[in-house]
Amino acid sequence: MSKKSVKPLSFQDLILTLQRYWSENGCVILQPFDLEVGAGTLHPATVLKSLGPKPWNVAYVQPSRRPADGRYGENPNRLQHYYQFQVILKPNPKNMQDLYLGSLDAIGIDRDLHDIRFVEDDWENPTVGAWGLGWEVWCDGMEVSQYTYFQQVGGLDLDLVSGELTYGLERLAMYVQGVENVYDLKFNDDGVLYGDVFHQNEVQQSTYNFEHADTDRLLRWFEDSESECNYLLGLEKPLPLPAYEYALKASHLFNLLDARGVVSPTQRQEYIKRVRDLAKGCAEKYVEIDAQIASGAWR
Amino acid sequence: MAEFLFEIFCEEIPARMQKRAGEDLRKLLSEALGKAGLAVDASQHWSGPRRLGYMADIPLKSPDISDERKGPRVGAPEQALGGFMKAAGLTDISQAEIRDDKKGQFYVAKIEKPGRDSADIIRDIIPDLMNNFPWPKSMKTGGETFRWVRPLQSMICLLDGKVIPVEAGGVTAGNSTEGHRQHGRGPFTVSSFADYQKQLEGKGHVLLHMDSRTKKIADDARALCKKAGLELVEDEGLLAEVAGLAEWPVVILGDMDPSFLKLPGEVIRLSMREHQKYFAVRDPKTGQLAAKFIVVANQMAPDGGKAIAAGNSRVLSARLADAQFFQSEDAKKKLEDYYDKLGTVVFHKKLGSIKDKAQRLEALARELAPKVGADAEKAEMAARLAKCDLVTQTVIEFTKLEGQIGRLMFEKEGGDFDVALAIEEHYKPKGPSDDVPSSPVSVAVSLADKLDTLTGFWAIDEKPTGSKDPFGLRRAALGFVRIILDNKIRLDLSKELLKGRAVLEMENIADKETGRLADGVISGDEQATIHNLVGFIIDRLKVHLREQGVRHDLIDAVFALGEDDLVAIVNRVEALQDFLATDDGSNLLAGYKRAANILKAESKKGAIPDGAPNKGTQAEETALYEALGRAKAAIDAALEKEAYSKAMSALSALRKPIDKFFDEVTVNSDVSAERENRLRLLKEIRDTSGRIADFEAIEG
Numbered sequence: 001m002s003k004k005s006v007k008p009l010s011f012q013d014l015i016l017t018l019q020r021y022w023s024e025n026g027c028v029i030l031q032p033f034d035l036e037v038g039a040g041t042l043h044p045a046t047v048l049k050s051l052g053p054k055p056w057n058v059a060y061v062q063p064s065r066r067p068a069d070g071r072y073g074e075n076p077n078r079l080q081h082y083y084q085f086q087v088i089l090k091p092n093p094k095n096m097q098d099l100y101l102g103s104l105d106a107i108g109i110d111r112d113l114h115d116i117r118f119v120e121d122d123w124e125n126p127t128v129g130a131w132g133l134g135w136e137v138w139c140d141g142m143e144v145s146q147y148t149y150f151q152q153v154g155g156l157d158l159d160l161v162s163g164e165l166t167y168g169l170e171r172l173a174m175y176v177q178g179v180e181n182v183y184d185l186k187f188n189d190d191g192v193l194y195g196d197v198f199h200q201n202e203v204q205q206s207t208y209n210f211e212h213a214d215t216d217r218l219l220r221w222f223e224d225s226e227s228e229c230n231y232l233l234g235l236e237k238p239l240p241l242p243a244y245e246y247a248l249k250a251s252h253l254f255n256l257l258d259a260r261g262v263v264s265p266t267q268r269q270e271y272i273k274r275v276r277d278l279a280k281g282c283a284e285k286y287v288e289i290d291a292q293i294a295s296g297a298w299r
Numbered sequence: 300m301a302e303f304l305f306e307i308f309c310e311e312i313p314a315r316m317q318k319r320a321g322e323d324l325r326k327l328l329s330e331a332l333g334k335a336g337l338a339v340d341a342s343q344h345w346s347g348p349r350r351l352g353y354m355a356d357i358p359l360k361s362p363d364i365s366d367e368r369k370g371p372r373v374g375a376p377e378q379a380l381g382g383f384m385k386a387a388g389l390t391d392i393s394q395a396e397i398r399d400d401k402k403g404q405f406y407v408a409k410i411e412k413p414g415r416d417s418a419d420i421i422r423d424i425i426p427d428l429m430n431n432f433p434w435p436k437s438m439k440t441g442g443e444t445f446r447w448v449r450p451l452q453s454m455i456c457l458l459d460g461k462v463i464p465v466e467a468g469g470v471t472a473g474n475s476t477e478g479h480r481q482h483g484r485g486p487f488t489v490s491s492f493a494d495y496q497k498q499l500e501g502k503g504h505v506l507l508h509m510d511s512r513t514k515k516i517a518d519d520a521r522a523l524c525k526k527a528g529l530e531l532v533e534d535e536g537l538l539a540e541v542a543g544l545a546e547w548p549v550v551i552l553g554d555m556d557p558s559f560l561k562l563p564g565e566v567i568r569l570s571m572r573e574h575q576k577y578f579a580v581r582d583p584k585t586g587q588l589a590a591k592f593i594v595v596a597n598q599m600a601p602d603g604g605k606a607i608a609a610g611n612s613r614v615l616s617a618r619l620a621d622a623q624f625f626q627s628e629d630a631k632k633k634l635e636d637y638y639d640k641l642g643t644v645v646f647h648k649k650l651g652s653i654k655d656k657a658q659r660l661e662a663l664a665r666e667l668a669p670k671v672g673a674d675a676e677k678a679e680m681a682a683r684l685a686k687c688d689l690v691t692q693t694v695i696e697f698t699k700l701e702g703q704i705g706r707l708m709f710e711k712e713g714g715d716f717d718v719a720l721a722i723e724e725h726y727k728p729k730g731p732s733d734d735v736p737s738s739p740v741s742v743a744v745s746l747a748d749k750l751d752t753l754t755g756f757w758a759i760d761e762k763p764t765g766s767k768d769p770f771g772l773r774r775a776a777l778g779f780v781r782i783i784l785d786n787k788i789r790l791d792l793s794k795e796l797l798k799g800r801a802v803l804e805m806e807n808i809a810d811k812e813t814g815r816l817a818d819g820v821i822s823g824d825e826q827a828t829i830h831n832l833v834g835f836i837i838d839r840l841k842v843h844l845r846e847q848g849v850r851h852d853l854i855d856a857v858f859a860l861g862e863d864d865l866v867a868i869v870n871r872v873e874a875l876q877d878f879l880a881t882d883d884g885s886n887l888l889a890g891y892k893r894a895a896n897i898l899k900a901e902s903k904k905g906a907i908p909d910g911a912p913n914k915g916t917q918a919e920e921t922a923l924y925e926a927l928g929r930a931k932a933a934i935d936a937a938l939e940k941e942a943y944s945k946a947m948s949a950l951s952a953l954r955k956p957i958d959k960f961f962d963e964v965t966v967n968s969d970v971s972a973e974r975e976n977r978l979r980l981l982k983e984i985r986d987t988s989g990r991i992a993d994f995e996a997i998e999g
Contacts, residue, residue, distance in 0.1 A: 077617060091441035094450070097310055101480075111481060113606040115596040117544060120313035122436070133438040133449065135311060140610025141575050141594065149438055149450070160442050175610070264645075 008177045010186045011194060014107055014169065015061055018085050021106040022059035025099055027087065030060035035245060036252040039064050039125070040086030040166055044244055047128050049088065050150055051283055052290040053159040056090045061169070065252065067213075067259035070206030073199045076181035077171075080205055081198070085167040092149055092163030100147065100165055104139070108176055115140050123148040126272050127251050128279040129155035132164070144172050154283020155276070170194070209259045218257050225250040226274060233281045240285035247278035300340065301359050301459035303332075303421065304492045306352040307429075308476050310449040314348070314543025316435060318509060320448070321346030323433055328353050331428065335420040336361035345507040348546055350476070352507065354492045359459065361414040370395060370406035383408070418463050425456060429467035443469055453477075460490050478503025479547050481598045504547040512542040519550040520593045524580055527552060529589050532579040537572055544576065545597040552580070553608040557590035559619040562626060564588050565703050566693065570618045573699070575611065625692035634708040634722075637687040644690060647770075649759040650803075656751060657686045659802045663747035666798060671746070671788050673739035674717075681721035681744045684709060688722075702726045721745075728778045735778075735785045742786055749779040754799035757832045758825075776839040783865045784843075792836060792863040796829050833863055840865060849876060852998045859993035867941065874943035875992050883951035890957035891994045894981040897966055901978060912979035919956070919963040920977065926956040927983050934990050946991055957984060 009017060023029050033043040040062035041047065049056045062084050070080030089096060097118075105111065117138040123146060124131035134148035146166040150158055170182050179185055183195030225246045232243035254271045257263050263271065292298035305328065312320065325344035332339050332355070342355035370383040380392055387408035389395060395406040430445065437446040445451070445468035456463045456472035465472045475486045476495070482504035489495040499505045506512045517538060524531045542548065559567065564579075564587075571577040571592055578593035594611045596604060641654035650656070664682035668675040688694045688705030697704075706723035717740040724741035725748050727733055736745050752775050756762065763772050783790065837858055841851045849872060857871045878884040898907060914921045933949035966977045988994050 092450070094441075094452070096450075112598075113600050113602060114610065115598060115600070115607045117597060118311035119544065120311075120315070133436065140607050141577075141614040142610065149440060151438055158439075161438070161440050180613070 009107055009173070010177075010188045011169070011173045012188050014173050014176065015083075015085065017107050018103060018167065019059065019061075021103050022087055025057075025102075027057045027059040027089075030058055032060060032062050035248050036065045037062065037248055038066055038127075038251065038255060040084035041125055041130070041164065042128065042248060042251070043086065044241065046086060046088050046162075046164065047130070047153060047279070048241070048244060048283070048286050050090055050153050050158065050162040050164075051156060051287050053294075054290075055160065056088060056162075059085070059087045061085050065255070067205075067209040067255050070202065070209050070259070072206040073183070073195075073202035076183070079170065079182065079198075079202060080209060081201060083169040085169050087165040088162050089165075090162035091160040096163045100137070100145070103165075104144075107172070109139060118147065121146065127254075127275045128153065129276050129283070134164075139175060142171070142175060144168070144175060154286075155280040156283055156287065209256060213256050213260050215257060215260050215262050218253050218260075222250050222253040222257065222271075225253060226278060229278045230281070233278075233285055238285040238289070240282045240289065243285070244279070244282040247275060247282055250278060251275045300356040301417070302354065302457075302491055303357050303417070304352075304354050304455060304457040304489075304495060305425070305472075306350055306455040306476055306495070307451070308350045308453045308455075309447060309451045311348050312346075312351075312448050312543075314540045316448060317346040317348070317351075317543045318539070320351055320432075320434070321509070324351050324353050324428075327428055327432075328424070329355065331424045332357055332420070335424070336364070336414070337417055337420060346509055347505065347507065347512070348543060350505075350507075357417055357458075359417050361417065361420065363414045364412040366410045366412070368408045368410060370408060372402075373397060373404040373406065380406075418458050418461075421456065421458060421463050422465050425454075425463075425465040425472070426467045441469075445469065455489065455495070457489070457491070478505050479598070482547060506547060509539075509542055512545065512548050513538055516542060516545075516548045516550060516595055519548075520578060520595075523550055523552050523593065527591070528583075529580045529591060530583040531593065532568070532581055532588075534572065534578060537576060537578060541576055541595040545595055547597060547599075549596045549599050549604065551594050551596055551604040551608050551611075553577070553592050553594050553612045553615070555590045555592055555612065556616050556619070559616070559623065560588060560590055562619060562622055563704075563707050565700055565707070566622050566626070566697060567619065569697050569699055570622055571615065573697075574618055575615055577611070577615065621696065622693065625696055629691040629693050629704075629708070630711075633712055634684055634687045634705060634714075637690050638683065640690040641686055647755070647759070647761075650755045653686050653689060656755075657683060659751045659799075660685060660744065660747045662802050663750055663799060664743045667743045667746055667750075667795075668739075670790060671739050671742045671786065673743040677715060677718050677740045678721070678743040678747075680715070681718040681725070681740050682747060684718065685722050685725045685744055685748070717741075728781060730774065731777065735781050737786060742782055742788070746779060746782055746788075749775045749782075750795060750799040751803070753779070753832060753836070754796055754829075755803055757828050757835075758800060758803055762831075762835070772835075773839065776836050777843060780836060780840050780843055780865060784869060787866050789864055789866055792865065793829055793833050796832055800825060800829060836865075837863075840868070844869070844872070849873070850998075852996055853879075853992070856992040856994065856996040859996055860989075870941065871943045871992065874947050877944065878947035878951065879997070881951070883954045884947070886958065887951055887954045887988075888994060888997060890954065890961065891984065891988050893961060894957070894984045895995060898978065898981050898985065907978050907982055908975040910979060912976050912983055915976050915980070916973055917964050919959045920980065923953075923956040923960045923980055923984075926953055927980070927987055931987050931990075934987065938990065943991075950988060950991055953984070953987070 019029050030045055037043065043060065043062050045058050045060065049058065063081060064084050065081050067080050069078050071078045093099065101111065101116065104116065118135035119138055121136040122131070122133050130150065130153040132148040132150040134146070136143045137145040137147055144167065148164045150162045150164060152158065170185065173185050174182060177185060183193065183199055185194035187194050187197055229243045229246035229250065232239045232246065254275060258268065289298060321344045325342055329339045329342050337357045340356040342353070345352045368387045370387070371379040383406065384392060387410060389408055392406065395408045397404050398407050434448045437448055439446055440450045447468060451468045451470050453476060454465070454467065454470055454472035455474055455476055456465050457474055462474050463472065474490070475488045478485045478487060478499055483502045485503060487498045487503055489498060496507060499507060506515065520531050567588055568579045571579050580589045580591040580593060581587060582589045592615065594608070596607050600607055638654065638657070641657055642652045644653045646653050646656045660682035661679050664678040665675045668678035684705060688708065689701060691704055693704050694701050702723040702725065706719045709719045709722055717738060720738050721741040721744045724736040724738065725744040727736045727745060736742050753772060756770055756772055761770065837854070841854050844854060845851055853872045853875050854868065857868050857875065862868050862871070879888060901907060912924055914924050930949050930953050934946045937946035937949055964977065966974065966981065968974045968977065
């Protein structure tokens with residue numbers, strides 16, 4: 001039976017509770033990756049670790065950046081920087097749905113009172129050549145998580161299918177706390193609000209993203225990152241881990257260019273393909289080296 | 300007979316796949332059982348969010364089969380005997396019976412195939428079924444190679460109450476299943492279908508059959524609305540979808556913030572339906588939407604659904620607040636002010652922007668207007684405005700409202716009614732079951748839009764191939780055909796297509812002042828393209844008419860005459876089909892074929908003589924000659940007036956003279972002048988019939 005919590009969790013307690021829950025269920029708890037990414041999926045702990053035959057269970061918070069979603073701190077639901085809580089269970093255990101529902105209980109969603117539904121939503125991330133089948137999870141009609149069984153990552157078929165859970169933390173917290181505006185979220189139980197922490201960041205970053213990002217420089221950096229990635233992959237002993245970081249940088253730079261409105265629809269497809277080619281290259285080299293390590297051939 | 304019960308229990312199956320999957324399960328299992336010799340009786344299936352099931356009465360064993368195989372004669376060579384024994388599975392020829400017939404003695408092998416236990420048959424069938432189930436999309440899980448729509452959890456496989464432990468996808472079938480997650484998870488151990496249904500639909504809180512869930516939702520929703528003095532806005536598609544999202548559907552009436560009622564009803568309904576899967580509710584007195592909605596939950600909550608209703612209401616408010624923001628942003632400009640922005644949206648990289656397309660539509664709609672009885676000014680204006688809403692924020696967010704938002708904006712500005720209607724209707728028909736526009740301005744713009752799309756994609760050689768039709772060209776062509784037929788619009792297809800092509804080539808308008816088009820000069824290559832496109836449209840016409848029971852060979856027969864006015868083709872085809880169904884018609888066709896066959900055979904020997912026939916030497920020959928003369932004149936007169944049935948009956952007057960001619964007259968006369976005249980007469984039969992249709996193309 002689900003527990004009823006007396007007081008709704010603050011934003012930070014929501015994170016702590018999810019971390020505790022998934023730690024108790026066998027996950028490695030990682031800290032966020034230290035580069036700008038568009039989603040928790042892009043963390044190498046998901047993209048690269050989901051490749052190859054080794055089991056891997058992990059959970060972490062990942063700040064996610066979507067420059068085009070910035071609204072100068074004026075929209076109650078949209079942010080250019082927000083948090084995702086990401087769980088990877090590889091291989092997906094048979095009771096994964098129950099584990100997931102248990103996490104909702106843990107954060108105080110009373111499943112007797114609230115209507116939880118798994119609604120078809122097939123996920124894909126073309127910039128890293130990944131796709132899977134799964135659902136949006138709805139709580140009383142609101143999407144609270146994305147739930148996916150990966151089928152391909154980096155354009156490669158998977159040896160072991162990973163189950164991926166992504167919780168949109170702000171949205172979930174707004175639901176749990178019954179708050180209509182993201183900036184009104186209680187960050188902790190001592191009076192600090194989400195707006196106190198992040199409002200100014202949204203204003204300044206939106207201004208930068210939409211008005212000041214220098215497109216010539218961004219384009220140059222994009223191309224430099226692309227070259228660096230390809231260089232690292234082309235080494236006699238390739239270095240897919242640092243190469244992947246440059247693929248991520250390229251991906252974020254493309255997002256900034258897109259937010260500046262200088263990318264036409266055809267160019268858009270081209271950029272996405274360029275980033276995907278980088279990610280695919282990293283995935284292929286990562287798998288090769290992983291296999292060499294496993295067979296003892298790698299030194 | 301014994302009861303066979305099979306259930307597949309898995310994680311949530313996409314709602315849109317459940318119905319088909321249930322039907323496939325029943326079809327495939329019944330077929331496989333039948334193929335194995337088991338008579339299947341009283342089969343049924345069920346499908347829902349987490350399970351598919353099948354039940355039938357079958358015998359416990361398949362029947363013994365005894366068969367006989369006839370062998371060689373007694374005393375036949377060693378080799379023949381050896382072959383026979385091998386084929387019949389005998390080890391010694393003495394195992395075969397010897398029988399007598401008129402010619403002597405021969406061997407017969409009796410082959411007995413004992414029946415198999417149904418349990419064994421099921422053990423063979425199920426893994427095959429599970430490994431090859433036709434899901435539109437399936438997935439792997441863990442390290443398995445087995446694919447299912449979502450992870451497979453368990454199976455029940457019972458024959459006569461006993462478990463058949465078949466295996467598939469790492470799961471071994473048993474006799475237990477789970478019920479509703481919140482209300483009766485179980486597990487439930489079951490002994491028969493009746494027991495299964497009783498437990499699941501009782502304690503398990505799972506309505507097994509899609510029909511019963513659909514009915515419960517519809518009944519409860521209507522009743523709940525009625526109690527509140529309101530009326531449900533019925534929606535079959537949504538009903539089917541929500542019946543696939545709940546095992547135990549509970550209908551809840553939620554409140555919507557009434558300030559959102561200022562939004563267009565279309566926007567509210569679409570937000571509810573597409574994003575939230577809610578039914579809209581209206582006030583029966585005013586017919587206007589009420590500030591309520593119906594949501595179908597999957598459980599009975601202890602607070603009577605208050606928290607669920609409140610949660611859903613908040614989500615809807617957030618959606619509608621977005622929509623309201625878009626609407627107020629859009630309303631800052633007039634519809635026409637969005638025209639220039641269409642230049643930023645690519646229609647197709649080789650065919651320019653949407654603005655380019657809109658400019659072509661203006662020219663084409665103006666040109667088409669008089670032919671469809673529309674005012675040319677209005678048609679041109681509607682064409683100019685038709686695409687403008689595509690760059691409004693509302694349509695960017697709610698793509699399905701294209702056209703509708705444009706109409707609403709134009710109405711609000713006090714725009715002309717016909718033009719407003721055409722802005723919405725020019726996309727019609729959106730599919731084979733959608734209505735065809737009938738208001739002349741709508742017809743002009745809709746035809747122009749499809750004409751431009753078709754000629755455009757043909758000009759850049761992006762035709763549909765096989766099942767691939769990424770630009771929806773088949774749909775566009777079918778829509779074009781249906782609009783023309785339903786509105787009885789008389790057009791020369793190739794001529795109109797050439798105009799579309801010409802507009803495309805000039806990129807825009809020949810004469811900017813009048814907006815009128817000059818007939819472009821098209822080179823041979825382009826003629827071939829247009830010819831190919833005409834063929835494509837005629838193919839759509841055939842598909843369309845075939846669905847109405849018209850024979851496709853008759854369409855070919857008429858189209859072969861070079862007619863490309865679709866209305867004329869259909870009229871002529873219908874008259875022809877009626878005619879051929881009569882006695883006269885079928886006999887005439889036979890006479891025609893006979894004449895044509897003789898001509899074909901004779902033409903191999905030498906050229907068929909030119910020139911007109913004369914009365915000839917035999918009475919039947921003269922009679923035919925005279926009848927042909929009368930028929931030709933009557934047919935030409937009738938065709939002139941498009942009186943196709945009249946033309947057919949004029950043709951049918953030839954039946955008797957033709958029959959008599961073939962009965963009494965020898966075509967291949969030894970007298971060469973006679974033979975030549977008779978061949979000329981046959982040619983005359985062929986040519987006269989050919990005015991009505993190419994009878995050569997008609998089957999039978």
